[in-house]
Amino acid sequence: MKPRLILLIRHGESESNKDKKVNEHTPNHVIPLTKNGRNEARLAGIEILKLLNVDDESIIADIEDEQDHKEDRELLKNDYQRMKRTKDTDLVFYTSPYRRTRETLKGIIEVIDRYNELNCGIKVCEGESYQPSGTRRLAHWQCPVFPSGVFENNESVTNFKLMHTNGADPDFVHIEKNFLHYRVKEEPRIREQDFGNFQQTASMTEVMNTRANYGHFFFRFPQGESAADVYDRCSGFQETLFRHFDKSGGKKRDVVAIVTHGIFLRVFLMKWFRWTYEEFESLTNVPNGSVIVMELDEKQDKYVLRTTLPKWC
Template sequence: MRIILLRHGQSLGNVDELAYCRIPDHALPLTELGEQQARAAGATIRELIGTGPVAAYVSPYKRTRRTFDLLGVRAERVVHEPRLREQDWGNLQDPTEQEMLKHQRHAFGHFFFRLPNGESGADVDDRLAAFIDRLEVRLNEDEAHPKTVLIVSHGLTIRLLCRRLFDWSIELFESLSNVDTCENRVLDHDGTGWKLDRPFDQWRDSPDGTVQHQV
């Protein structure tokens, strides 16, 4: 079994943080570069999928759906899965409050800090746990479900999904960086557990001394 994780291409919010103040997060489009990144990533993703069937689970946000469309992947199943959405920061954001909250979140810790009218990392972790549980049931018990899965999602969401699958500590999670736009990670199941093809970049050693699972 294989799970391919892909972050969306560069979006307007990645180059203009004030875009979140005038456009709902779910409606932010890809930039021109983001569209180019998604098209370029298509060949790599199709090679990782191989010749067998694939099921695609895609965050319903505009930038993730557009990224998937530009990959040129023919999936047997395509599910726009709300549990794979970005961490919710509330509705349209105030620029002054947005900057203040980012500083508070960094000092408090990204996992437990709850955004006003939004989610904490722990909230995202909870909804991903439900998604992973259901996905593993489908992979193990539904013979019609493809054994290769493509997930197109967001940086924090992908990091938390791996935290859940590998039971990483919260300290380790908070020490890791998001993958770049249109960067992938591949998880293969060897019959005993999931293996990660390569680690996430790490901006500090985990305070509790734990490390990432690797092949």
């Protein structure tokens, strides 16, 4: 039941990434994406499509041409080649409940829905797509579309093509089309590192300088968390994943994608690959909207990191 790929996606550019003063008056969990961040989310969706084994890769190029702005942010190693070519049809998305991760996932799903529309002829009806929020209230989230916190697209498709054979009566030939099924699960344990509540820009600059001298892993923010605290909840989340992978008779999952934040992403990799805290300290955040690829090597029965991570100069 192990998925072929585990993908880690950092959310797109948020308002606080652009201007730290936003944190002085807006709760961290309701900070939205910028226009550029929404574009980065769609580009991440295209990058994910390129990683999948799909029916028609030319459709991905068509979707890419539809985007207003393109940029190359791929961090895959130059020698990357897929280990397995079986079609991917089932994806599971875990998302942090923060607004910026939800909105990033929304952009990714819009791209997948577009692929399903072009490949299978199935268009998502208005009001039935994934909605990142269902209310305007700042501190409360409620989505009427999937109140349980789980969203799933359940379409199936069988296509037939009209074929003419030597002037005889036309025949209908069955053509296999693979619909990309996906489920969305909200997971509070993969949320952002807690930096405290409303944050004064001047005092946070001083705190960040202190952290740079102290070390990023063990430094605990006043009224907040250290990366070591994030490691503890990451451990519980990975145990949940392992139970899902080992569950016999469970739902198939070709790809597990985790839409999260910069610190959690690095902590996840540290825990999974058993890196030391010194190795963690050597890494810096990946750019907003980046997709980190872990691929299952079936011969070794373990996951291989296929992405080159940026490090501090």
